[in-house]
Amino acid sequence: MNYLANTFLRTSALLGFRSYAACSITTKNNVHTSRISFDLMEFFDSKKNWTESNIKVGRAWKLDELRIKSNTDLHKLWYVLLKERNMLYTMEHECNRTMRLFPNPERIDKVQESMQNIETVVRERNVAYYKLETGETGERPVEDVVNMFGLPEKYESSEHYLPKFMNTRWVRPYLEHGLINSIAVKKFYRLYKEKLHNVERRARNRDFNHVQQLLKRFPNLDMDVLKAEYPNVDIEKAKRTRKARGLFDPKY
Template sequence: MMIRACLNQLALTRAPSVIAWTRYTSRTFTSSIVNRGLGEFFDDAKDGWRWKEGAPGRAWDASELRQKSFDDLHKLWFVCIKEQNLLASQGEEARRFRYFFPHETRVKRLRMTMSRIKLVLWERHKAHTHAMNIVTREKRREELKIELAEQALELGKQAPNDYTLERALSEEQPYIPPSPKVERILRKEQEGAKKPRNIKAVRPNRVINSNPSLQKFIV
């Protein structure tokens, strides 16, 4: 009874928990101000959207993204998602109230960055898959070499050579070329940015009026 009374007294005099306060107002691993709610959909939680000037900067190049780690690309992707939601919200408000949307270039830069992130991740996935295929192929090659050697020994034939092994492996694991979409993306990435075309103004053919009284007014 004495122990139960002590526990009840401790429960009554216990300090209020700070879990609820720290959960919604601060973070232990950062000192920056965190926007929540609708503040995530504005350039500035106080001033709102920027309607006059566009945000400076440029899109990330694929060569720069190739030097980043997977965690950095993961963080950059979510930053792009946040920026995409912000611009989509502002674009919808501009459409509803018939305002001029000044961030079309910003949207294009964002899409280019996201497209290049996916390209870099696809290249890494392709390289990893290719390396795993090489390891699997070499392992299967050794197993197949032992199997064919045993079969040749039973039949009294010559041991298989490298050509026989490669032919047997090709029959088991045929080559699958990349899709046309992937080839087109890689070709554009290798070619780089296209230069603007030199468009010359073409003067249209003028139709001269056959009326003699109007000839003096035609230059």
């Protein structure tokens, strides 16, 4: 009996050791380590830059440079820029809180420009892929519609759980009762067009008066350059005005 018990204990211990060894080997192969974490200090700039008033930085990433990179590199670069942007926002907030000058605020613009360029490159690749596979761009379709104020706008189609013809809450006030064709909307659209016309008219008169003053002060002005600078102004008409002539006869 003692012999059987001792044999059972030795066998159990051996099996336990083997299972423990197997688990340790499997865990060792699957476990990996990452770099050292600096906790919340990752949201702050390097301490040597805290007292600097001018930090040397590079330019933003250009589209031509990003187009030659792989998707993996773009994915890594995106998170590097995202981390840099979070750090810059944190430092800007801290400088505003302590009433200090934030050095080189254009760094935020450069990071945002780089991230926008990455999005542009990724969209270009997605469009090219979908055109090759399906013949379509793969992006959300856009159509020209008229909003509730009677103004044209771009509408991006999206999925809805209810079809358009069944959505009485949208169809009845928008189409059947014709809010876009109502008297109030027509009046608003007429006044809106009148406002745009007045803005355009004032801008045109302002340019015309400025050209008259230029002709008065500089009688030998190059007319080709003047026409290229102000294409919407009738130069010949401006020459015949009294404001352009002044108190002497011009040479043109």
